[in-house]
Amino acid sequence: MSREADAADQGDGERVRELVSALRPADVADLMGFLTADYRREILPHVPPDELAELLSELETNIREEVLESLEPATLAKALEALDSDDAADVLDDLDEHRRQSVLAALPAVDRSAIEASLAYDDGTAGRLMQREVVYAPQFWTVGQVIDHMGRGAEELPELFFEVYVVDPAMRPVGGAPVSSLLRVKHETPLSELMEAVTEIPVDMDQEEVAYIFDKYHLISAPVVDAGGRLVGQITVDDVIGVVQEESQEDMLALANVSDAGRDATTGEIVRSRLPWLVLNLATETVAVSAIAVYQDEIARIVALAVLMPIISSLGGNAGTQTLAVAVRALASRELNASNTARIIGRELAAGLLTGVSLALVLGLAVFTFYHDYKLALTAGLALVADIFVAAVGGIVAPLLLERVGRDPAVSSSIIVTFLTDLCGFFAVLAIAALILL
Amino acid sequence: MSREADAADQGDGERVRELVSALRPADVADLMGFLTADYRREILPHVPPDELAELLSELETNIREEVLESLEPATLAKALEALDSDDAADVLDDLDEHRRQSVLAALPAVDRSAIEASLAYDDGTAGRLMQREVVYAPQFWTVGQVIDHMGRGAEELPELFFEVYVVDPAMRPVGGAPVSSLLRVKHETPLSELMEAVTEIPVDMDQEEVAYIFDKYHLISAPVVDAGGRLVGQITVDDVIGVVQEESQEDMLALANVSDAGRDATTGEIVRSRLPWLVLNLATETVAVSAIAVYQDEIARIVALAVLMPIISSLGGNAGTQTLAVAVRALASRELNASNTARIIGRELAAGLLTGVSLALVLGLAVFTFYHDYKLALTAGLALVADIFVAAVGGIVAPLLLERVGRDPAVSSSIIVTFLTDLCGFFAVLAIAALILL
Numbered sequence: 078m079s080r081e082a083d084a085a086d087q088g089d090g091e092r093v094r095e096l097v098s099a100l101r102p103a104d105v106a107d108l109m110g111f112l113t114a115d116y117r118r119e120i121l122p123h124v125p126p127d128e129l130a131e132l133l134s135e136l137e138t139n140i141r142e143e144v145l146e147s148l149e150p151a152t153l154a155k156a157l158e159a160l161d162s163d164d165a166a167d168v169l170d171d172l173d174e175h176r177r178q179s180v181l182a183a184l185p186a187v188d189r190s191a192i193e194a195s196l197a198y199d200d201g202t203a204g205r206l207m208q209r210e211v212v213y214a215p216q217f218w219t220v221g222q223v224i225d226h227m228g229r230g231a232e233e234l235p236e237l238f239f240e241v242y243v244v245d246p247a248m249r250p251v252g253g254a255p256v257s258s259l260l261r262v263k264h265e266t267p268l269s270e271l272m273e274a275v276t277e278i279p280v281d282m283d284q285e286e287v288a289y290i291f292d293k294y295h296l297i298s299a300p301v302v303d304a305g306g307r308l309v310g311q312i313t314v315d316d317v318i319g320v321v322q323e324e325s326q327e328d329m330l331a332l333a334n335v336s337d338a339g340r341d342a343t344t345g346e347i348v349r350s351r352l353p354w355l356v357l358n359l360a361t362e363t364v365a366v367s368a369i370a371v372y373q374d375e376i377a378r379i380v381a382l383a384v385l386m387p388i389i390s391s392l393g394g395n396a397g398t399q400t401l402a403v404a405v406r407a408l409a410s411r412e413l414n415a416s417n418t419a420r421i422i423g424r425e426l427a428a429g430l431l432t433g434v435s436l437a438l439v440l441g442l443a444v445f446t447f448y449h450d451y452k453l454a455l456t457a458g459l460a461l462v463a464d465i466f467v468a469a470v471g472g473i474v475a476p477l478l479l480e481r482v483g484r485d486p487a488v489s490s491s492i493i494v495t496f497l498t499d500l501c502g503f504f505a506v507l508a509i510a511a512l513i514l515l
Numbered sequence: 516m517s518r519e520a521d522a523a524d525q526g527d528g529e530r531v532r533e534l535v536s537a538l539r540p541a542d543v544a545d546l547m548g549f550l551t552a553d554y555r556r557e558i559l560p561h562v563p564p565d566e567l568a569e570l571l572s573e574l575e576t577n578i579r580e581e582v583l584e585s586l587e588p589a590t591l592a593k594a595l596e597a598l599d600s601d602d603a604a605d606v607l608d609d610l611d612e613h614r615r616q617s618v619l620a621a622l623p624a625v626d627r628s629a630i631e632a633s634l635a636y637d638d639g640t641a642g643r644l645m646q647r648e649v650v651y652a653p654q655f656w657t658v659g660q661v662i663d664h665m666g667r668g669a670e671e672l673p674e675l676f677f678e679v680y681v682v683d684p685a686m687r688p689v690g691g692a693p694v695s696s697l698l699r700v701k702h703e704t705p706l707s708e709l710m711e712a713v714t715e716i717p718v719d720m721d722q723e724e725v726a727y728i729f730d731k732y733h734l735i736s737a738p739v740v741d742a743g744g745r746l747v748g749q750i751t752v753d754d755v756i757g758v759v760q761e762e763s764q765e766d767m768l769a770l771a772n773v774s775d776a777g778r779d780a781t782t783g784e785i786v787r788s789r790l791p792w793l794v795l796n797l798a799t800e801t802v803a804v805s806a807i808a809v810y811q812d813e814i815a816r817i818v819a820l821a822v823l824m825p826i827i828s829s830l831g832g833n834a835g836t837q838t839l840a841v842a843v844r845a846l847a848s849r850e851l852n853a854s855n856t857a858r859i860i861g862r863e864l865a866a867g868l869l870t871g872v873s874l875a876l877v878l879g880l881a882v883f884t885f886y887h888d889y890k891l892a893l894t895a896g897l898a899l900v901a902d903i904f905v906a907a908v909g910g911i912v913a914p915l916l917l918e919r920v921g922r923d924p925a926v927s928s929s930i931i932v933t934f935l936t937d938l939c940g941f942f943a944v945l946a947i948a949a950l951i952l953l
Contacts, residue, residue, distance in 0.1 A: 103733075234695075237695055256694045257675055257676045260665055260698065291756065293541045294539060294541055295756075297675070297677070297752070297753060314752050314756065318756055321760050325759075330841065330844060333837050334837060335837035335840055337841055337845075343862075344866045348870050348873070354837070355830055355870065355874055356877065358833050359877065359878065369821055373819075373822075376814070376818050383824075387824065388801065388804055391796065392800065395793060398771045401771065402767055402768050406767065406775060407775075413778075424785065431783075432786050432790055435790060436790070499825065
C-alpha cells in the first residue's frame, strides 16, 4: 500500500501506473479505500480508461461518489462504454441528475438506451440486476449458425456468457443451451437437441427472490422476461452472490436493530443510525419497568426480588433472541412456510416450556441455597418458566406475524420480543411474589 | 403437495412417477421435506436413478440420512455415478463407515478414487468444495485441438464448465480461457491468445476464504491446486453461493448464541442446542447481579434504583449488540482490518460517548419529571453514559480480540458484551447512587 502512496506523493506517474496496473480492479478499489482523498486524486489520472470502468463498479459507494465528482463527463462516458449495462447503470445511479444527463449525452446511442432502460427499473429488482447484453437464437438454428452469428456480432455480446437462450418468433424463451455443451457437439447439431429448460425471471421480481431461485436451482444464468414473457436480458450468478450476502447480513443487522452506516461513516452518521432504535428501546423499557414501580413496596420489603428480576428478564430475553434468530433464518430460506407453521410453533412452545422448566430447577436450587427460602425459590422458578414461555411465543409468533402482514420479519421483531420478556420478567417475579410471599 | 401424497397413498406408482418427474430435483427435495417418513418411502422407488442422484444432493441432511438408510448399496452406487465428485462425496459423508465401504465397492474404480480423494479433505476446505472433473490443456494447443479433445473425452468431463484451464508441463495452471471466448474465435487460434489470469485456490483453503475471493473478484470458476501448485480440481460459483449464505447466517445465529437444530429437529434437540448458552448466561448474570446484592441496603432505602437499573442495563446491552453486529459484519467482509482498526475503534468510542450523552439527557429529564429528584436524575444520566461507553468498548474490542486469537468473532462475543453491560449497568447505578445520594 505504502509504495503506491509514496510513488503518488513524489508525482511519479509512471511508477503509479505500473503499480496500479499490476493489481486487479477489486484490489485497486481496496487500495483506494485505505488512502486519503488527496492520494486518491493523485492516483486516479494514472488508471487506464478500460480499468477505470471496472474500478468504478468495485468502489464503495461513498468513495465512488467522490471519484465520480472529480471526473469529466467525457472521461466517464468513455469508461462506462466498457461495462455491461447493469454495472454502468449502477455507477450512473450515484450521480446527481444534472451530471448523469451530461454523461449519458456523451455516450453512444446504443449504450445510452441500454443504460437508461436499466435505470428505469426499481433498485432491488431483477430489472436492475440484469444485463441487457444476451446471446439468443431461434430454435431451428444449428450450433454452427449460432457460432457464426457470434463471430459477426462480437461487439454487442456480453463480456462473458454461459448460456445461449433459445427463443420463439415472439422472443419468448423456450429453453437454453449451456455454452460448454455447444463446444462438445458438431456444427450441424440442431440447437434444439442441446436445449434444456430455463427458469424465467420476471423483470419486476425482487432481488431476494432472484437470489433464492439461483441458490435453490444452482443456476449460473437465467433469462429475464418482461410482462409479455419476452426476453429482455439475463442475470448471471456473479451478480447474485452479492445479493445473497447482503440479504443475510441485513437480517443480522436488523435483528440487532442497527443499519450499517458504512466503512467511512462519520461519528455523527453512526450515532444517527443507532440512536432512534435506542430511544424506542428506552420507551419500551420504561413501560416494562412500570411493573416494578407498581410493586415498589414489595421490593422495599424483599430486596432479593431486585436481584432476581434482572436474571429472569435477561434469560427470557436471550431465549427469545435464540428462537427469533432461528425463525428469521428459517423464513429467509423458506424452510418455515405455510405447510409447517403450526407444527413449528407447537415445537417451539414445547421447547420453551422444557427449557424454562430445566433452567427453573437450576435457578430455584441456587436461590434456595443462597437465601434458604423455599417460597422465594418457588417464585424465581415459576417466574422463569413464565418468562421463557413468553420468549418462545414472542420469538416465533412475532416474525411470523410481521411476515404475514408483508413486513421484514427481522426488522423490529427483537424490540417486540425484548419488550415482552422484560415486561413479563419483572411482572411475573413481582406478581408471584405478591401472591406467595407477602 | 397433496396430490403427490394421495397418489402414493393409493399405491398408484405410475401417477407418482409422472408427478415426480415433472418437478426439478430441488422441488422434489422440498416435497420430501413436507411429507412424513412413510410417504417418503412410498415415493422413493418411483424416482428414476439419474434423478435420484441429484435428489440426494438436494435433500436436507436428516432426511437424506433416512433415505440413504433405505437404499441398497448397488442402487446408491448407480445414482452416485451420475454426480460430480464433490456432490457424491457430500452424500457419502453422511453414511456410516460400513455402508460407505459397501457403496464405494459397488462404484467403478475411477469414480471411487475421485470420491475417496474428495473425502480425504477436511469438511469446510476448498478440497471438499471442489470437483475433480476439470477441462485443461497445454499452452501450445489451438482452440480446435481443445474442442476435438473434448469431443473424445466427453465421459470424464464435468457436467457443466465455464473455463478451460491452461497448464504447464508440470500441470501447474498458467491461465484460463472462458468457454464463451472459445466460441467466438477460429479453430486455428492458439489458446494462449485467449488466456486470462486465473486465481489459484490452494486445496486446504478455508471455504469462507474461498467465498470471499469468489465474491471479491466476481469469479465463475477457479482452479484448485495442491501444495506443489499442480491443478487438482476446480470450484464453481454455484458451490460457493451456498457457502456465502451459510457463513452469513451462521454469524447471525452465533450472535444470538444459538445453533440451528434443523427443520426436522425434535423438541429435545432444540432444547439441547439452546440450553448450554442459557446456562452460561445464567452464570454470568448471577455474577452481574452480585453487584446488586452488595448494595441491598441502598435499594431498600431508594427503591427507584431498582427501577432504573434494568433500563440502563437494557439500553447498554442493546447499544453493545448494535456495535457488535456492525463489527462482525465488517470483519466478515474484510472492511475492518489491520489498516483501519485503530481508526474504527476510535470512531466507535466517540459514537458511544455521543450516544450515551444524548440518551442520558432524555433519561435524566424523564427521571427528574417523575421523581422530582435532580440527584437521582444525575445518577441515572451518569450511569447511562458509563454503560453505553462500556457497550461501545466491548462491542468493538471483544470481536477484534476474538478474531486476533483465531476465534470466530461472532461466537460468544455477545455473551461477553451482555455480561459487561449488565455488570456495569447495575454497578454504575448503585455506586454512583452511593456516592451522591446517600
